[in-house]
Amino acid sequence: MAVHVLAVLAYKEGDRVxxxxxxxxxxxxxxxIRRLLLTLQRAKLVDTCKGAGSGSRLNRSPGRINLAEIYRAVEEAEPFATPARKPNTACPVGHCIRKELDRIFExxxxxxxRDLEKTSLADVINAVKASCAAKQAV
Amino acid sequence: MAVHVLAVLAYKEGDRVxxxxxxxxxxxxxxxIRRLLLTLQRAKLVDTCKGAGSGSRLNRSPGRINLAEIYRAVEEAEPFATPARKPNTACPVGHCIRKELDRIFExxxxxxxRDLEKTSLADVINAVKASCAAKQAV
DNA sequence: ACAGGTGTAATCACTGCGGTTACTTATTAA
DNA sequence: TTAATAAGTAACCGCAGTGATTACACCTGT
Known part of the structure; x- marks a missing residue:
């Protein structure tokens, strides 16, 4: 959803939305959307104004925003779930595995x-525009 | 949790647990644990027997099981959430972005x-053993 | 036969997240 | 100065996922 929102802002090229x-x-x-925009503001990705005739716009050009930044701004939870309860420290495996898994998962x-970093917001809207053009051609 | 369980099985070296x-x-x-083991059975990672004095053990040596396999066996949900509602197809961005994002996220x-593939279950237990040995030394 | 296991269903609690309503606050325009 | 517009924010609901727990049927080696 964050990428979608930022893509629309990129599509609108500086206009407040x-x-x-x-x-x-x-x-x-x-x-x-407003809750999401608050998060994106904290990450300095968007610039939002209150009041009549205002809204949000990108804080940087789409070419200078990559998807990893968006991911980090929005996703605070780790992709790998670790059980709420601590493992049994009496078990030799349970005692030490958590730290090891943290290292591996990180x-x-x-x-x-690093893979997300390779794609910029500009890449996304270019692909979207190309995809739309192809559909219209058909 | 899956890695933890499999690590214990590896630690026990073929004994049924x-x-x-x-x-x-x-x-x-x-x-x-039993629910988790059912999933791991389907992935042919463990071998479970019913009855008295039985239990589960690894189906392969720990060196031939990597964490990516475990991830695929256990995690059926995509790491990136896509909104339940379809985007507005009247919007040029909404119309095409979903497919593009799927490609990027995949x-x-x-x-x-690929990173998880680099670590085998054997690597994990070796690290755990080393970590425990270090702690005991202190 | 029985004791020790797994398989499995039913149910509960907790959490996270999107959805909705409603209200406050700030800014622009008339 | 007032009205309109839009963000900020709190409160609450519903849904889905997941771990926890209990209970019970079924299998198997001694």
Whole structure:
């Protein structure tokens, strides 16, 4: 949803867009969008103004925003779930495995983020535009 | 949890281990473990027997099981959430972005799995053993 | 036969997240 | 100065996922 919202903002090239409009594209509620925009503001990805005739726009050019940044801004939970209860420390495996898994999972997450870094928001809208053009041609 | 369970089985080197014992190490309920073991059976990672004095053991040597296999066996949900509602197809961005994002996210997931493939279950227990030895030395 | 296991269903609680309504606050325009 | 517009925010609902728990049927080696 975050990528979708930012893609619309990129598509609008600097024009301020209201949360109601974004909600229309994502097909959800403006409040959901505003909550998301607050997160994206904290990450300095968007710039939002209150008041009549205002809204949000990108804080940087789409070419200078990559998907890993968006991922980090939005996703605070780890992709790998660790059980709420602590393992049994009396078991030799249980005693030490948690730290080891944290190390391994962090590496995997970093690998994923490095892949996301390769795609910019500009790449996304270019692909979207190309895809739309292809459909219209047919 | 899956890695923890399989690590204990690897640690026990072929001995059959009961779900109650595994539950003790993970600090959870035997039923949870049995449900997990059913999934791991389907993936041919473990071999479980019913009856008195039985339990589960690895189906392959720990060196031939990597964490990506475990991930695929256990995790059926995509790491990236896509909104339940379809985007607004009247919006040029909403109309085409979903397919594009699927492509990008699949690539990122693949990158993550490739990283997980680099670590085998044997690597995990070796690291755990080393970590325990270090602690005891202190 | 029986004791020790798994398989499995039913149910509960907790959590996270999207959805919705309603209200407050800030800004622009008339 | 007032009205309109839009974000900020709190409160609450519903849904889905998941671990936890209990209970019971079924299998198997001694």
């Amino acid at each position: 209201t949360s109601a409009f974004l909600a229309g594209s994502v097909n959800t509620n403006p409040v959901i 590496s995997a997450q970093k690998a994923m983020e | 009961t779900s109650a014992f595994l539950a003790g190490s993970v600090n959870t309920n035997p039923v949870i 690539s990122a997931q693949k990158a993550m799995e």
